[in-house]
Amino acid sequence: RGNAMAGRRRILLLFVFLAGVAVGAILATTFTIHFLSDVQDSQRHGDEDTKSVCDCPRQDSVTVSATSPPPVSVVATQLTLDQLKSDFTNRGGPIRVQYGARSLAKGSVLVAVMTSEGNIARASSVYSSWAAEASEVILFVGENCCAPSVETQGLPIIKLRGVRDETSVSFEKTAAALKFIEHNHQGTYRWLLKVSDDAYVNMRRMDELLAQFNPLLPQYLGNRRDGPQTAAYCCEGAAGVVLSASVVNSLVPVLGECGSRLNSEGLKEDEVLGRCVMAAVSINCTQLHSSYLEQHNTPSSSSSILPSLKSDPAYRNAVAVYHITKPEDMSLLHWYYQREEHHLLRERMDSVEQQLDALCIQLLIEDCRPRSMVETCSQQSITCSPHVDLPSPPPTSPHTIEDMVSWDFLDKGALYNDRSIYPSHAFRVMEPRKHEMKALNAEVTKEASRQYGKPLRFRKIVGGYTRYSPLVGVEYIMDAVFLDRSALNSAVNLRVRLVRPLAPNYIAQQESSDSSAIVNVIMPVSNVESRFAGFLEMYENVALKNHEPVRLILVTYGEEGVAFVNRVMQPFVARNADFRFTVVKGEGAFTRAQSVHLGMSQLGDADLAFVCDVDMEIKNHFFNRCRRNPVRGKRVFFPEFFKTYNLDFVNRHKEGTPPKDSIIRSYGHWASYSYGMMCIFKSDYLAVGGMKMDIVGWGDEDVEFYERVLGKSLGVIRAPDTGLFHRWHEKECPASLPATQYQHCLSSKAENLADRMELANYIFELQQNRTTMCT
Numbered sequence: 001r002g003n004a005m006a007g008r009r010r011i012l013l014l015f016v017f018l019a020g021v022a023v024g025a026i027l028a029t030t031f032t033i034h035f036l037s038d039v040q041d042s043q044r045h046g047d048e049d050t051k052s053v054c055d056c057p058r059q060d061s062v063t064v065s066a067t068s069p070p071p072v073s074v075v076a077t078q079l080t081l082d083q084l085k086s087d088f089t090n091r092g093g094p095i096r097v098q099y100g101a102r103s104l105a106k107g108s109v110l111v112a113v114m115t116s117e118g119n120i121a122r123a124s125s126v127y128s129s130w131a132a133e134a135s136e137v138i139l140f141v142g143e144n145c146c147a148p149s150v151e152t153q154g155l156p157i158i159k160l161r162g163v164r165d166e167t168s169v170s171f172e173k174t175a176a177a178l179k180f181i182e183h184n185h186q187g188t189y190r191w192l193l194k195v196s197d198d199a200y201v202n203m204r205r206m207d208e209l210l211a212q213f214n215p216l217l218p219q220y221l222g223n224r225r226d227g228p229q230t231a232a233y234c235c236e237g238a239a240g241v242v243l244s245a246s247v248v249n250s251l252v253p254v255l256g257e258c259g260s261r262l263n264s265e266g267l268k269e270d271e272v273l274g275r276c277v278m279a280a281v282s283i284n285c286t287q288l289h290s291s292y293l294e295q296h297n298t299p300s301s302s303s304s305i306l307p308s309l310k311s312d313p314a315y316r317n318a319v320a321v322y323h324i325t326k327p328e329d330m331s332l333l334h335w336y337y338q339r340e341e342h343h344l345l346r347e348r349m350d351s352v353e354q355q356l357d358a359l360c361i362q363l364l365i366e367d368c369r370p371r372s373m374v375e376t377c378s379q380q381s382i383t384c385s386p387h388v389d390l391p392s393p394p395p396t397s398p399h400t401i402e403d404m405v406s407w408d409f410l411d412k413g414a415l416y417n418d419r420s421i422y423p424s425h426a427f428r429v430m431e432p433r434k435h436e437m438k439a440l441n442a443e444v445t446k447e448a449s450r451q452y453g454k455p456l457r458f459r460k461i462v463g464g465y466t467r468y469s470p471l472v473g474v475e476y477i478m479d480a481v482f483l484d485r486s487a488l489n490s491a492v493n494l495r496v497r498l499v500r501p502l503a504p505n506y507i508a509q510q511e512s513s514d515s516s517a518i519v520n521v522i523m524p525v526s527n528v529e530s531r532f533a534g535f536l537e538m539y540e541n542v543a544l545k546n547h548e549p550v551r552l553i554l555v556t557y558g559e560e561g562v563a564f565v566n567r568v569m570q571p572f573v574a575r576n577a578d579f580r581f582t583v584v585k586g587e588g589a590f591t592r593a594q595s596v597h598l599g600m601s602q603l604g605d606a607d608l609a610f611v612c613d614v615d616m617e618i619k620n621h622f623f624n625r626c627r628r629n630p631v632r633g634k635r636v637f638f639p640e641f642f643k644t645y646n647l648d649f650v651n652r653h654k655e656g657t658p659p660k661d662s663i664i665r666s667y668g669h670w671a672s673y674s675y676g677m678m679c680i681f682k683s684d685y686l687a688v689g690g691m692k693m694d695i696v697g698w699g700d701e702d703v704e705f706y707e708r709v710l711g712k713s714l715g716v717i718r719a720p721d722t723g724l725f726h727r728w729h730e731k732e733c734p735a736s737l738p739a740t741q742y743q744h745c746l747s748s749k750a751e752n753l754a755d756r757m758e759l760a761n762y763i764f765e766l767q768q769n770r771t772t773m774c775t
Contacts, residue, residue: 108215109134109206110189112177115197116168117145120152123197125327127155129334133203135189140177141165169196169237171262171269175255182252190215192248195240199322200333204341206319209288210242218281219244220274223292223320225285234274235285238322239292241273250280289319305329309336316340339471346502399711401703407465407477407719415466416663416720418640418672423720424663437461440498444478447508448494456482456492463621465719473501477511477717479624495628517627518549519679522599523612524592525556525565531729532565535614536572542620544576550623552581553602555595561585592676593691593701600690605683606632613676615727616641619661622723626679633687635715637679638706641724644668649754649762661725666755670720673748675706677724688712700741728752 111134115123123139131137139157142165146152160176174194181192191210195201213219221242222235235241243251258276267275274285293314305324309315315336324330408417415425415433427433445458464478476498483489497511521539525532543550556565562585573579584598596611603609610626612618622639629637645668688708695701709716731752733745753759 108190109203109210110181110185110192111137112181112192112194113137113139113197114169114173114177114194115139116141116165119168119197120146120155121327122325122330124151124155125330126195126197126199129330130201130203130337134193136185138177138181139197140173140180142173168198169269171259171272174269174273175259178248178255179252182248186245186249190245191219192243192245193240194237194243195320196238196322198324199238199240199320200324200330201240201320202318202337204337205289205317206242209319213244215244216246217244218247218250218283219286220247220277220281220283221286221288224287233284234271236292237268237270237273239294239320240322241270242288243277247277247281247283251277254280291318293318293321294323305332309333400707401710404710404716404718405467405469407467407717409463409719409721410461410466411463411722412461416670416722418670418720422665423642423668423670440476440478441480443498444476444480444496445482447496447498448480448482448492450508451494451496452482452484452492454484454486457485457489459483459491462493463625463722465717473499475499479628512628512631515624515627516549517608518551519623519626520551520553520599520603520607520609521612522553522555522596522609523614524590524595524599525554525561525614526590528614531614532568534727535616536569538617540572540576542618543623544579546620547578548620548623550580552579553584553599554581555584555586555598557586557588557590559585591693591695591701593693593695596701597691597693600682600685603682605681605686607682608679609682609685610679611677613726615729616677617725617727619723619725622721625721625723629717630679630681630684631715632681632683635717636684636709638675638716638718639677639679639721639724640670640672640719641674641677641721641726642668643671643674643726643752644728645752645754645758646728649758663722666758668725669751669755671726673751675702684709684714688714695741700744 111131113123113126113131127137127139137156139155141157141159142163143159143161145159145165146157158177158180160173160180163173163176164170177194193201193206210221213221219242220235223239224233225236254276258279259272262272262275277283277285291314309332315321315333321333324333406418408415410416413427415427415430416423417425425433427437441458441461445456449456459481462479462481464476464480466474466476468474476496478496478498480494480496482492482494484492493513493515495511495513497509499509523535539552542548554565556562562583565583569581573581582602584602586594586598588594599611600609608627608630625639626637629635642663645666650667688705691701692704695704731745731749733742733749735742737745754762
């Protein structure tokens with residue numbers, strides 16, 4: 001019995017083997033037949049292409065007759081992807097990028113853009129933005145369009161013979177374009193997307209929607225609307241029309257007769273096309289998606305589409321947005337949808353990471369988290385900064401104070417910002433911040449080690465800046481001290497800049513660690529002897545005794561002013577041999593704007609200036625930030641100083657006085673409204689246009705200059721600085737000041753008197769005393 005069963009198993013195995021051989025032979029034969037057929041087709045098309053190239057003169061565009069079928073020998077200009085990238089990059093635009101693996105494989109979607117000579121800029125923006133994700137793009141124009149120019153260089157333009165170029169869209173142009181596509185691109189695409197030059201198509205949504213339809217069947221898709229008769233439907237031409245290849249094949253033979261008959265009835269281009277599709281394949285327009293958005297703006301309109309993108313969620317899932325008349329709005333839409341694509345990919349990546357984490361725990365695998373980008377780059381000895389493939393918004397910059405995202409200052413123990421009545425926030429009471437700083441210190445050490453070329457050990461944070469941008473992530477600029485293990489733990493002071501995008505990666509960015517530049521302190525001086533002497537005493541202790549590379553430039557007015565400055569400075573000069581200073585005499589009445597300008601006139605273009613105030617108390621760690629934060633030609637530093645209150649109102653009911661440099665609510669506040677202190681290179685000061693000289697007195701010139709800095713697209717670091725204290729003093733507000741300046745002066749005087757709580761208590765006590773006296 002055992003031998004019989006073994007025999008049956010052998011017979012069964014032999015049968016399975018023979019069946020497998022037979023199936024393999026059939027598949028091999030079928031594959032060979034298809035392969036030989038494809039080779040023959042390729043040879044035939046190759047022969048035709050060779051003949052076309054030989055018969056036709058080389059040119060950037062070809063012409064096709066609208067009335068008769070074009071010869072097969074007419075071939076559209078074909079550009080490889082590398083050529084397209086090169087051409088468009090040379091024009092200063094972004095490289096065309098296709099995200100992810102999609103069903104939009106090569107040969108699936110052919111985009112036909114109907115345009116004209118007057119709208120070439122719009123067509124170019126279509127070609128360089130959303131249409132880049134299609135397999136091929138053709139721009140169709142009339143016969144008399146577009147002499148060769150810089151504007152048309154590199155664009156796949158096809159001139160249609162016998163077609164007028166009066167408008168971008170006409171049935172005459174559409175018919176000629178369809179004939180050209182049928183005779184020159186048959187079999188190379190599945191879907192034809194015919195669209196006007198003022199439409200943006202969301203190709204991700206288009207991909208998802210077309211996947212629901214069979215391209216081998218007659219398909220006429222788009223934004224359906226009623227035709228002249230309720231029984232006929234057509235797809236709205238402005239929103240984009242999708243035709244399957246079989247529809248184009250059936251439609252072309254009837255275009256001549258159908259178009260001539262219906263054009264005489266005065267129908268629109270999309271209505272004529274819809275009727276002709278009905279005549280050719282007996283189908284109406286099928287609604288592709290309900291979300292087609294129509295914009296209403298004109299090329300001369302100054303309004304941008306950006307506010308709508310921010311406020312209207314309908315754009316997110318729209319398949320097309322049409323009547324986009326400005327190329328810059330086309331670019332904004334492309335940025336918007338690229339960002340949406342990035343968010344989707346990021347969500348997928350996060351989901352995969354969560355699954356990996358779960359598997360790590362399940363399989364008991366230690367340390368299987370993916371390394372950070374900076375760590376990976378370091379171990380592979382490659383540089384991954386500052387070139388990071390993250391979606392970026394269009395090149396815009398803040399132009400007003402409200403547009404600017406300010407930086408917060410931080411040190412080892414607290415965060416300082418001006419958005420709260422509490423000027424400091426201790427890390428010890430903010431648990432999430434404590435964990436953030438711990439992780440940040442580790443990443444800072446990794447990047448510092450990479451920059452230094454040797455392993456470093458973190459010692460302490462000296463200071464830094466942080467801010468959150470909803471388009472970038474969390475940004476950090478950190479000054480820290482490290483220990484070099486290979487050099488007997490010698491101290492190394494470095495600056496590291498990191499970006500934490502919306503993912504667990506840090507990205508190193510270029511940042512300067514130079515702290516050797518001379519800081520030229522420009523300070524206007526009026527006849528305030530005690531305050532000026534106090535400043536010089538502070539300057540001596542902080543700068544001169546510490547041998548800081550600084551120079552003091554004092555601007556005063558008239559002979560009396562010069563004599564006053566020299567007299568007060570004499571004892572300081574006598575005991576400090578290396579005291580570098582310059583006294584500049586101004587003419588006429590004192591103005592702060594003119595004083596700053598006179599001080600700048602003493603500098604070379606590459607010199608760094610710190611515009612200061614006589615009542616400012618400077619800590620020595622501020623000078624390094626003044627050197628590192630400005631970057632010539634790129635960035636200006638506007639520190640916020642801590643403005644102290646009148647000591648008569650500070651802690652009136654508590655014994656003793658607070659520590660001199662206490663950054664607490666009752667002692668002072670961050671002067672977020674003042675922009676008078678700044679560290680700036682002279683060349684940048686001149687590039688902005690300098691101070692506005694017609695602003696008299698003291699006030700408003702700083703705000704006006706700051707807004708012009710933003711308008712010049714210079715980067716700005718604007719953050720509270722624990723190295724600057726403005727000591728309280730009596731303030732005079734002359735009634736002769738212009739009304740705006742006078743009101744600002746009064747507001748500043750009231751703001752600097754005391755904390756609101758102390759003032760409220762003081763007023764309450766006055767009312768109580770008055771009530772008691774009346775009683």
